[in-house]
Amino acid sequence: MKFTWFNLMPWPYLPDDFREKNRSVWVDIDQKLFDPVKSHEVYNTYLDLLEYAAEVGFDAIGCNEHHQNGYGIMPSPNIIAAALARRTKDVGLVVLGNSIALYNPPVRVAEEFAMLDCISGGRLIAGFPVGTSMDTNFCYGQIPALTREKYQEAHDLIIKAWTTREPFAWNGRYTKLRHVNIWPRPIQQPHPPVHIPGGGSVETYDFCLDNTYSYSYLSFSGYIRAKALMDGYWKRVAERNTPDTSPYRAGFAQTICVADTDAEAEKLYKEHVDYFYNRCLHVYPGFADAPGYRTIKTIQTGALSQYAPPVGGYSTLTWKDLTEQGHVIAGSPETVRQRMEELAKSLNVGNIFCLMHVGNMPKEKCMYSTKLFAEKVMPKLRNVFPEYANDERFWCHPIKQVKAGSLPTESKAMEIVGAAR
Amino acid sequence: MALELKTVKTHKANVRYLEGGKGQPLVFLHGAGGALATDVFINKLAEKYHVYAPLLPGYGDSEECGEIRDMLDFTLHTWDVVEALGLKNPIMVGHSMGGMIAAEMAAIAPHDVTRLGLICPAGLWLDAHPIPDLFATMPFEMPKLLFHDVEAGTKLLTAGLTLSDPKFLQTYLVTNARQMGMAGKILFPVPERGLSERLYRIKAKTVLVWGDSDKLIPPAYAHAFKKGIAGSELVSLPEAGHMVTIEKPDQVIQALGRLG
Numbered sequence: 001m002k003f004t005w006f007n008l009m010p011w012p013y014l015p016d017d018f019r020e021k022n023r024s025v026w027v028d029i030d031q032k033l034f035d036p037v038k039s040h041e042v043y044n045t046y047l048d049l050l051e052y053a054a055e056v057g058f059d060a061i062g063c064n065e066h067h068q069n070g071y072g073i074m075p076s077p078n079i080i081a082a083a084l085a086r087r088t089k090d091v092g093l094v095v096l097g098n099s100i101a102l103y104n105p106p107v108r109v110a111e112e113f114a115m116l117d118c119i120s121g122g123r124l125i126a127g128f129p130v131g132t133s134m135d136t137n138f139c140y141g142q143i144p145a146l147t148r149e150k151y152q153e154a155h156d157l158i159i160k161a162w163t164t165r166e167p168f169a170w171n172g173r174y175t176k177l178r179h180v181n182i183w184p185r186p187i188q189q190p191h192p193p194v195h196i197p198g199g200g201s202v203e204t205y206d207f208c209l210d211n212t213y214s215y216s217y218l219s220f221s222g223y224i225r226a227k228a229l230m231d232g233y234w235k236r237v238a239e240r241n242t243p244d245t246s247p248y249r250a251g252f253a254q255t256i257c258v259a260d261t262d263a264e265a266e267k268l269y270k271e272h273v274d275y276f277y278n279r280c281l282h283v284y285p286g287f288a289d290a291p292g293y294r295t296i297k298t299i300q301t302g303a304l305s306q307y308a309p310p311v312g313g314y315s316t317l318t319w320k321d322l323t324e325q326g327h328v329i330a331g332s333p334e335t336v337r338q339r340m341e342e343l344a345k346s347l348n349v350g351n352i353f354c355l356m357h358v359g360n361m362p363k364e365k366c367m368y369s370t371k372l373f374a375e376k377v378m379p380k381l382r383n384v385f386p387e388y389a390n391d392e393r394f395w396c397h398p399i400k401q402v403k404a405g406s407l408p409t410e411s412k413a414m415e416i417v418g419a420a421r
Numbered sequence: 422m423a424l425e426l427k428t429v430k431t432h433k434a435n436v437r438y439l440e441g442g443k444g445q446p447l448v449f450l451h452g453a454g455g456a457l458a459t460d461v462f463i464n465k466l467a468e469k470y471h472v473y474a475p476l477l478p479g480y481g482d483s484e485e486c487g488e489i490r491d492m493l494d495f496t497l498h499t500w501d502v503v504e505a506l507g508l509k510n511p512i513m514v515g516h517s518m519g520g521m522i523a524a525e526m527a528a529i530a531p532h533d534v535t536r537l538g539l540i541c542p543a544g545l546w547l548d549a550h551p552i553p554d555l556f557a558t559m560p561f562e563m564p565k566l567l568f569h570d571v572e573a574g575t576k577l578l579t580a581g582l583t584l585s586d587p588k589f590l591q592t593y594l595v596t597n598a599r600q601m602g603m604a605g606k607i608l609f610p611v612p613e614r615g616l617s618e619r620l621y622r623i624k625a626k627t628v629l630v631w632g633d634s635d636k637l638i639p640p641a642y643a644h645a646f647k648k649g650i651a652g653s654e655l656v657s658l659p660e661a662g663h664m665v666t667i668e669k670p671d672q673v674i675q676a677l678g679r680l681g
Binding site for chain 1: 487490554556557558559562591594595597598599600601602603605606609610611
């Protein structure tokens, strides 16, 4: 299994009465709640935590893309990934943005991902989300009913730009370019592995299967509720006579909190889980799903937006509800191991996006939980899918890494320059 | 006489339309909410005119048309419908989004429209009077944007709505996705596609009808349209909101009578 340590980068200072006084954490969130001076420390702590996860042995570290969002202060995932590329070695970089319909022209994504792949030495795992309706339609103004067509065209252009070795013209509906000739291009050939976040549409299943991309279900409601959706995916895999059912064809995001004992987990993490589910997910329903954003087929499958809160709202869910229903996997290393194994086997998922930083969790607790997971849980889950141990199609392929800090001492440099003079 | 729901074929789509009444031909273009055969306003129009009310693709039971994407497509599509119906120079009337399309039609083919009725049309944007985001508005918030008499409007809009029933909800969401998804192509995220730069081309005798209490497209827009269309007349109706066609149907029809 592949474990990616993920941080949504929530703003940790939403007030206690946030729900009562604000209609949404997203799109029209109160500007005054963001403090740029405090954010300096928040950003750097979050980057440190990502680097720490790399040190303790996670396979990858990950970032994503949200706009005007109180639980994700990462509108540009590439900036975060660039910072991580320089400060880490050998760890995969999962960048589950760029929402490619938002970039004009989309070759910008081809270029920046190529830069990330080159700087990191082939460690990029590229994500191409359509983006939520909040991000794509309400914040970035894309016309809902045309978003998918624009996304598809952007995808085709990016892949062609990555894989074509001579300049070409692109006469698209949404982008027209006379000379496409990206420079640089990615290290990984024919291009970096691609992961596609999806929310249950058959079109997206097929898109992943056609292109050998990994399908990621990024839910906050946990693995038990995800079963129906992932079963739909595997059913489609079977219907299409796909040659294999490799678990690496799928990814899943799960909130995880580890402590010495189950009781300690509740004591340490309850307030931060509450903060996330009750404050961070407080999205105004009017922003959840602009009409036309989801296809008719998807609506007919009954897959409602995950931003539509459960009946009664999250605030009614206790720690017991959240953990028993699987929204959150929390407890002792053994409890977490059991449940993670259940997750992996029941969903047949090999790529786990571990949401180890939750809500307003302070860095010390996050380090503790991360270290316990890396040392006491991860090693015992490595071999859940032995028959696919060598399936590298959906993962990055780093080259020999050059370390940052390659400069000689100044005197050595002067000596060499002197000799050359 | 009851309105009939019929189909006419254009180059791009099979278009559903309501037809009824006797008199001068009048084409009525519906707003983002669509039009039903039971629509009181259209039925009243049909007492005086020979009314044709085409549904945009995706509205009602009509098939969707992915090839219609931008303002020019909407404008030419509706001209295609007029042509397919065999009409020459009908009275063109549109409400809200329909008014935006009718105005575009009159601007793009100024010699083919000589009588134009715009009922609180969309299509302009004034920074000082931002139009609320219809696409982020929950059903229960709609009445206060749409009606002068919010209580009566609420009763009208929520009659028969049982959103707690999952099956009903799914049908509701599909209808909304089809209709508002289509409308979004010219109304999202800002309901403006350059009409202000084309209004000068309109040669039609134009009557603007506006509800004084319109909270969706406030009356400031009436004046902007009046200024943009040479010789246009404005009829302001008191105690009426954006759904002036529901709240004051007779007065709207009376105002359209000025077109002759």
